[in-house]
Amino acid sequence: MDGAAARQSNPRTQPRGGTIPLEDKALAAAPDELTDNELLRLLQEGEDSVFRVLVKRYWGKAYTIAHGMVGNKEDAWDIAQDSFLRVYKASASFDLSRAFHTWLYRIVTNLCIDQLRRKSLARTVALDDIEPSLADRRPSLDALERRELRGRIDEAFEVIPPKYRAVLILRDVHGLACKEIGKIMRCTHSTVRWRLHRARKIFREHWERAASPARGGGA
Amino acid sequence: MSVPCREIRELLPLYVGRDLSGPSRETVSTHLGACTPCRDEAEKTARALRSLRQYDPALPESEFGRFFLELRGRCRGLVPHRQDRTARTASVGRRALSMVRANRGLAAAVCLAFTLGLLASGDLLVGSNKASGPAVSSPWAGGVNERPVVRSVPSRLFSPVGLGPPPAYRVGQPPSSSLPENVNPHDGPAVKPRYELIESQKAIAIPARLRGEPY
Numbered sequence: 001m002d003g004a005a006a007r008q009s010n011p012r013t014q015p016r017g018g019t020i021p022l023e024d025k026a027l028a029a030a031p032d033e034l035t036d037n038e039l040l041r042l043l044q045e046g047e048d049s050v051f052r053v054l055v056k057r058y059w060g061k062a063y064t065i066a067h068g069m070v071g072n073k074e075d076a077w078d079i080a081q082d083s084f085l086r087v088y089k090a091s092a093s094f095d096l097s098r099a100f101h102t103w104l105y106r107i108v109t110n111l112c113i114d115q116l117r118r119k120s121l122a123r124t125v126a127l128d129d130i131e132p133s134l135a136d137r138r139p140s141l142d143a144l145e146r147r148e149l150r151g152r153i154d155e156a157f158e159v160i161p162p163k164y165r166a167v168l169i170l171r172d173v174h175g176l177a178c179k180e181i182g183k184i185m186r187c188t189h190s191t192v193r194w195r196l197h198r199a200r201k202i203f204r205e206h207w208e209r210a211a212s213p214a215r216g217g218g219a
Numbered sequence: 220m221s222v223p224c225r226e227i228r229e230l231l232p233l234y235v236g237r238d239l240s241g242p243s244r245e246t247v248s249t250h251l252g253a254c255t256p257c258r259d260e261a262e263k264t265a266r267a268l269r270s271l272r273q274y275d276p277a278l279p280e281s282e283f284g285r286f287f288l289e290l291r292g293r294c295r296g297l298v299p300h301r302q303d304r305t306a307r308t309a310s311v312g313r314r315a316l317s318m319v320r321a322n323r324g325l326a327a328a329v330c331l332a333f334t335l336g337l338l339a340s341g342d343l344l345v346g347s348n349k350a351s352g353p354a355v356s357s358p359w360a361g362g363v364n365e366r367p368v369v370r371s372v373p374s375r376l377f378s379p380v381g382l383g384p385p386p387a388y389r390v391g392q393p394p395s396s397s398l399p400e401n402v403n404p405h406d407g408p409a410v411k412p413r414y415e416l417i418e419s420q421k422a423i424a425i426p427a428r429l430r431g432e433p434y
Binding site: 051052055056059060061063064067068073076077080081084085088146149150152153168171172173175178193196197200201203204207208 | 232233235236238263264267268270271272273274275276277278283286287289290293294
């Protein structure tokens with residue numbers, strides 16, 4: 001009897017397809033411990049409070065992808081918010097057998113590509129990105145180096161076509177597998193590999209070109 | 220036998236990122252073991268990719284509160300589940316409408332059948348059709364042993380004078396006894412149709428030998 005009661009109260013032991021009362025879930029596990037798709041299911045059942053957990057889990061990654069793609073803080077912020085807004089609006093129709101992060105990253109990259117198209121593929125670097133914000137103003141060489149590195153990478157990203165850039169960011173910044181990127185970008189594995197190859201080549205060329213004057217000046 | 224350096228260098232971006240597999244990877248590895256210039260190239264590519272892994276423009280955690288607050292403000296007023304349900308209901312309605320449009324003939328037939336059923340079940344026909352229908356079984360038709368049919372008078376015949384529910388009467392019998400005393404059957408327009416009804420019954424059902432007999 002005790003075992004049955006414990007099994008009832010623990011959502012992880014329940015069959016995945018079954019309907020578990022929300023009260024039991026809330027009692028048995030904190031939302032932070034639930035998987036993305038479990039959170040999505042709760043959201044579909046009307047538990048809006050779990051949306052915060054999902055956002056907290058992915059807002060940084062969504063922002064990083066958007067920043068790499070569009071190249072400035074304001075647009076990256078807006079795109080990250082738009083992406084979560086779309087997730088919230090379409091959560092009821094999300095297929096729980098698929099991975100949430102794939103869906104989210106696709107929304108982010110599509111929004112970024114749309115944004116770049118609107119701006120005629122021109123990445124803009126805002127003044128705020130050049131001047132460090134008050135929160136970032138730490139007298140640390142590490143922070144300065146990081147900011148300089150970020151600026152150089154942003155500059156190199158500017159010359160990479162958006163679709164290649166998205167693949168490069170997803171693979172080399174976020175470490176996603178090529179198959180996953182194929183699902184996100186809705187293209188084949190070979191296409192992903194080709195775009196990755198091209199993007200890495202372009203990036204390396206510009207990285208070295210940007211690094212060589214500094215080296216020359218330092219010598 | 221040996222692969223040219225140009226071809227090997229083409230493969231380096233994928234090789235360094237560990238995206239090359241199978242015999243191609245083996246070939247590049249073997250070549251790099253023997254060719255110093257290509258090994259230097261591979262090292263440069265790897266350095267560039269390593270810098271990419273340090274790309275972290277992520278905002279500090281303290282910004283999350285502001286981010287979520289703004290997002291919640293934008294989500295406010297959006298209730299996805301209800302919205303979708305409404306949309307689903309609207310789409311069901313649209314689908315039903317398009318089905319009706321596609322089968323107009325069937326829809327018209329259904330509407331006609333429904334209207335006829337309504338007319339037949341209501342009291343619209345009681346005053347005219349039903350009164351003449353069962354006249355065959357009335358005693359005026361000559362059936363002596365047949366029981367007279369008891370039926371109620373349509374309410375609308377009495378309703379204009381406000382006399383309450385219609386009384387029951389026997390077909391073929393003079394209705395004077397069932398009429399209230401203060402109502403003259405020849406006066407009001409409400410009573411007139413009742414006599415017309417009786418007259419029409421007589422015209423249809425009274426046999427010739429009895430026609431003209433006063434009652």
